Amino acid sequence: MPTIRPAAVAGMFYPDNPGVLAQTLAELLAHPSAVLARPPKALIVPHAGYVYSGAIAASAYAQLAALRGRIRRVVLLGPTHRVWVRGLALPEAERFATPLGEVPLDREGMQRLADLPQVSRSAAAHQMEHSLEVQLPFLQQVLGDFQLLPLAVGEATPAEVAEALELVWGGDETLIVISSDLSHFLPDAAARKVDGDTVNAILALDSHLNHEQACGATPINGLLLAARKHGLHPVALDVRNSSDTAGDPERVVGYAAFAFTAEADPDQPDAEKGSTLLTLARAEIASRLGQEAASPAHAGWLAELGASFVTLTCKGELRGCIGTLEAHRPLGLDVRENAVAAAFRDPRFMPLSRAEFDEIRVEVSLLSPTEALVVASEEHALASLRPGVDGVVFEYRHFRSTFLPQVWEQLPGPAEFMAQLRRKAGLPMDFWAEGVRLSRYTVSKWKESRE
Numbered sequence: 379m380p381t382i383r384p385a386a387v388a389g390m391f392y393p394d395n396p397g398v399l400a401q402t403l404a405e406l407l408a409h410p411s412a413v414l415a416r417p418p419k420a421l422i423v424p425h426a427g428y429v430y431s432g433a434i435a436a437s438a439y440a441q442l443a444a445l446r447g448r449i450r451r452v453v454l455l456g457p458t459h460r461v462w463v464r465g466l467a468l469p470e471a472e473r474f475a476t477p478l479g480e481v482p483l484d485r486e487g488m489q490r491l492a493d494l495p496q497v498s499r500s501a502a503a504h505q506m507e508h509s510l511e512v513q514l515p516f517l518q519q520v521l522g523d524f525q526l527l528p529l530a531v532g533e534a535t536p537a538e539v540a541e542a543l544e545l546v547w548g549g550d551e552t553l554i555v556i557s558s559d560l561s562h563f564l565p566d567a568a569a570r571k572v573d574g575d576t577v578n579a580i581l582a583l584d585s586h587l588n589h590e591q592a593c594g595a596t597p598i599n600g601l602l603l604a605a606r607k608h609g610l611h612p613v614a615l616d617v618r619n620s621s622d623t624a625g626d627p628e629r630v631v632g633y634a635a636f637a638f639t640a641e642a643d644p645d646q647p648d649a650e651k652g653s654t655l656l657t658l659a660r661a662e663i664a665s666r667l668g669q670e671a672a673s674p675a676h677a678g679w680l681a682e683l684g685a686s687f688v689t690l691t692c693k694g695e696l697r698g699c700i701g702t703l704e705a706h707r708p709l710g711l712d713v714r715e716n717a718v719a720a721a722f723r724d725p726r727f728m729p730l731s732r733a734e735f736d737e738i739r740v741e742v743s744l745l746s747p748t749e750a751l752v753v754a755s756e757e758h759a760l761a762s763l764r765p766g767v768d769g770v771v772f773e774y775r776h777f778r779s780t781f782l783p784q785v786w787e788q789l790p791g792p793a794e795f796m797a798q799l800r801r802k803a804g805l806p807m808d809f810w811a812e813g814v815r816l817s818r819y820t821v822s823k824w825k826e827s828r829e
Contacts, residue, residue, distance in 0.1 A: 382480065383471035383501075387508045391427040392515060396477045403519040406432050410440035412615060412746040412820055415648050416639040417445055419610055420554035420601055422580070422594075423516075424633035425456060425509040429624045431559070431633040437616040438635035439516040442553070446522050449553045451484050453527045453546050454517075455539070455597040456509030456557035463532025465496035466542055467503040474526060476511070478518045484525040487546045491529075494545070496538040503530040509557040509594065517555075531597045536585050539600020540607075547604070556601050558594025560632030566621045566754075570761030573617060573632035574792075577764055580636060581612050601638070610638040613820075614767050622752065651679070652824030655742040658710060659688050659717035660826075663740075666718055667732050684709030687782055687821075688716040689741040690730070697738055698724040703748060703771060703780060703819075713742060741825040743782055745769065751816040759816055760792040768818040772799045774811060779803035783821055 388394035393402055406428070421438045424431035442449065458467070468488050473480045491497045504510070510528050517524065527546060531539065543554060561572045576591040585602040587595040605612065615635040621627035654677055664671035686709065687701025698720035702712050717740070721730040730738070748771060753759040763770065771780045779802035781795065789795040797807040 381471045382473045382475050383469055383504055385476050385511060386506045387511055388477050391508055391512050392432075394477050399477050399515055400519065402428060402432070403515055406436035407440050407443075407519065410437055412437075414441050414613065414637055414639060415822060417441070417550075418553070418637035418639050419608070420556070420605065420638040422556045422558060422598060422601070422634065422636040423513060424559050424635065425512045425557045426559060426620070426631060426633065428512070430620050430631070431623070433623065434616045434618055434633040434635050435513075435516060438637055439520050441615070441637050442520045445553075446520065448550060449521055449524060450551040451487065451525045451527060451548060452517055452521070452553045452555055453487070453529070453543065454510055454513060454555045454557065455529045455531050455594075455600075456507065456513075457594045457596065458503055458507060458530045458532045459509060459593075460506050461500065461503045461530075463498070463500060463503050463530060465498060465532060465534045465538060466491075467498055467500040467530040467532065468492065469504040469528060470499055470501040471504070474511070474514060474528065476514045476518065478515055481514060481518065481524070481526045484527040487527045490545050491527075491542055494542060496534055497529075497542060500530070503532070504528065513555060513557055529597075531594070534596055534600075536596070536599035536603050539597055540603040543600060543604045544607075547608070554601065556594060556597045558592045558598055560592050560619075560634055561590065562593065562631050563629045566619065566627040566630050567757050567761055569619050569630045569632050570758065573619065573634065574761055574764065576632075577614055577617055577634055578766070580634075581614060581766065583612065605638050610640060613637050613639065614764055617762075617764060627754075648822075651677075652742070654680070655686075655713055655744075656740050656824055656826055658713050659740050659742055662714040662717045663721045663730065664735065666722065667730070667735055669732065669735055680710030681708045683707065684712055685745040686713050686716055687743040687745065688713060688720045689743070689782075689784075690720050690738045691741070692734060692737050692739070697734070698727050698730070700724055701743070701745070703745065705747075709744075739826045741823060743784075743821040743823040746820045748817040748819045751818055753816060756796075756810045759814075760796060763792045763795070763818075765790060765792060765795070767820060769821055770795070770799060771817045771819070772796075772803050773815040773817075774803070774805065774809070774813055777803040777805055784823065
């Protein structure tokens with residue numbers, strides 16, 4: 379008779395009633411702030427109670443919606459909280475149970491890992507470990523049937539974790555999930571600073587995190603080593619802490635969700651999409667100048683609602699940039715209108731001339747839906763920003779401005795970035811008031827590679 383590891387924290391970290399749990403998960407997963415263009419190979423997700431970190435975890439699990447039936451195995455790693463382990467521990471059980479049912483374990487993969495010297499078996503390490511268990515209902519909800527390969531990670535090196543991951547890396551049928559919270563029990567402003575640095579390190583694939591930065595630093599570091607080897611690209615999906623959800627701002631826990639995807643392949647649709655949009659933007663500018671230019675291929679997705687920015691540069695200098703923050707018209711129309719506006723109606727520049735047409739380079743950015751940032755102070759706002767990731771909208775009464783994420787390349791510090799954003803809005807660079815509203819978004823972007 380197969381041995382089952384029963385749910386240990388149902389009713390504490392998440393609902394123990396199956397109907398309530400399924401409804402809770404459905405609500406958390408219903409409105410992702412962004413949807414990736416490429417499916418993730420790996421995720422980093424938090425593991426607190428759902429009332430605290432469920433929404434952040436859901437931003438990652440929502441990326442799996444189209445992969446139901448395709449992902450057949452999940453390799454799940456989380457830190458041990460109650461039992462000391464040297465290396466990585468496999469369970470003794472053959473199934474893990476939650477209120478939503480039982481999940482069979484990948485016995486073949488577990489046997490392959492058991493041959494590694496850093497891997498042992500320990501029922502005790504898994505018996506009460508919540509870092510793994512809280513992920514299972516999300517996985518059951520989005521994937522349906524799959525096999526689980528759970529590893530409780532204790533005292534190990536990043537290389538030891540990466541070696542284990544390599545043995546079970548698999549192909550598109552295998553998803554890697556790392557369970558970890560970020561900083562613990564700092565005041566809100568300090569936590570946002572520490573967590574911001576941690577997020578930047580993960581985005582840079584820096585495999586030197588410590589356990590003050592993330593309780594799951596060891597499995598994260600191992601994943602980052604593996605991500606470098608496999609050419610994965612990390613994306614920050616959501617970064618918050620318990621004061622944003624249900625906690626005391628004087629003593630918070632940080633949470634973040636990341637997805638790791640393969641770098642864009644020039645032969646894949648994402649590159650084709652970019653080529654179509656760039657051709658469309660250039661052709662529209664050309665038509666207004668009476669010039670001939672290549673026509674874009676017809677694509678049905680151009681009729682879908684979308685928000686874009688079109689940026690023009692000439693010899694490395696900005697020559698125009700106009701865009702739309704909220705999707706309200708077909709993407710094809712949005713790109714054409716913004717291309718014309720960037721060329722001829724940007725108030726900072728004279729209208730583009732025929733003589734300049736062949737000199738300009740076109741860049742098109744597609745924007746995700748904006749996400750409101752709830753900030754209590756300017757310090758809180760600066761700590762909430764994700765350099766290199768966030769496009770930011772600043773609003774105060776009738777004053778409004780935005781910077782695309784690309785602007786971080788010229789203004790890498792949050793304080794300088796915010797100062798120039800306020801200046802762009804027509805306000806003093808040090809302005810702050812209670813009525814300030816901030817929101818952020820991410821972009822997918824493509825730029826012409828013209829000589």
